Amino acid sequence: MKITLKVWRQKDQKSKGAFKTYQHDHVSEDMSFLEMIDVLNEELIKKNEDPIAFDHDCREGICGMCSLYINGHPHGPVQTTTCQLHMRSFKDGQTITVEPWRAKAFPVVKDLVVDRAAFDRIQQAGGYINVNTGGVPDANEIPIPKKKADEAFDAATCIGCGACVAACKNASAMLFVSAKVSQFALLPQGQVERKERAEKMVAQMDAEGFGSCTNTYACEAECPKGIKVANIARMNREYLGAMMTSYEIETDGGGD
Numbered sequence: 430m431k432i433t434l435k436v437w438r439q440k441d442q443k444s445k446g447a448f449k450t451y452q453h454d455h456v457s458e459d460m461s462f463l464e465m466i467d468v469l470n471e472e473l474i475k476k477n478e479d480p481i482a483f484d485h486d487c488r489e490g491i492c493g494m495c496s497l498y499i500n501g502h503p504h505g506p507v508q509t510t511t512c513q514l515h516m517r518s519f520k521d522g523q524t525i526t527v528e529p530w531r532a533k534a535f536p537v538v539k540d541l542v543v544d545r546a547a548f549d550r551i552q553q554a555g556g557y558i559n560v561n562t563g564g565v566p567d568a569n570e571i572p573i574p575k576k577k578a579d580e581a582f583d584a585a586t587c588i589g590c591g592a593c594v595a596a597c598k599n600a601s602a603m604l605f606v607s608a609k610v611s612q613f614a615l616l617p618q619g620q621v622e623r624k625e626r627a628e629k630m631v632a633q634m635d636a637e638g639f640g641s642c643t644n645t646y647a648c649e650a651e652c653p654k655g656i657k658v659a660n661i662a663r664m665n666r667e668y669l670g671a672m673m674t675s676y677e678i679e680t681d682g683g684g685d
């Protein structure tokens with residue numbers, strides 16, 4: 430295969446970026462998208478040119494690092510991660526445009542690499558769950574209805590790649606945050622800090638500068654793990670419940 434690549438090149442966070450065009454004539458349809466860039470980078474290095482910086486780690490669809498915006502879609506034309514996207518999804522002679530995630534809360538570090546530490550800070554704001562110390566509990570000691578267990582597991586499959594933010598016209602992180610709130614809110618183990626967790630994670634999400642959700646469902650359509658927007662509705666209920674409880678406490682404490 431031969432392809433034309435238009436790649437966003439940006440020296441650092443403060444520099445102005447621009448697209449640079451590369452003719453790539455050594456592409457196999459069996460290569461992953463990242464392997465295709467690897468081969469191009471080898472050629473650039475041989476020519477003493479700066480290789481294209483991009484994020485990756487597991488290359489197995491697990492870590493969520495491979496955050497590339499390809500031909501107008503987070504992770505490209507297939508609903509999967511960039512590392513699991515193969516060149517057979519493109520046509521011979523096609524022009525492919527590659528950009529970093531575009532969001533104020535994800536500043537560009539270099540070329541296609543963005544800083545997604547905002548997601549880490551949101552998760553840290555959620556904190557840990559409280560568990561009794563002691564021996565390992567028996568697996569069947571805490572009965573969890575199958576439906577709840579499945580919903581919690583589905584929410585927990587979010588890999589925090591940020592495709593939901595990149596897909597959203599408002600750069601909203603609500604699909605990500607709601608998945609993280611849901612995976613604990615649905616399980617008995619997550620009940621102790623349930624309200625505090627929702628309140629703190631939403632507050633941190635707002636502080637990071639992510640936008641609001643206006644129900645376009647673009648996040649669900651592009652999420653490589655198929656996280657459902659139903660989680661956003663659950664997070665809104667959790668948050669509202671938390672805020673109402675906080676208000677009651679303040680009112681009670683301020684009376685008399």
Ligand code: FES
Pocket residue numbers: 484485486487488489490491492493494495510511512513
């Ligand atoms: S590199 Fe880990 S999910 Fe793609």
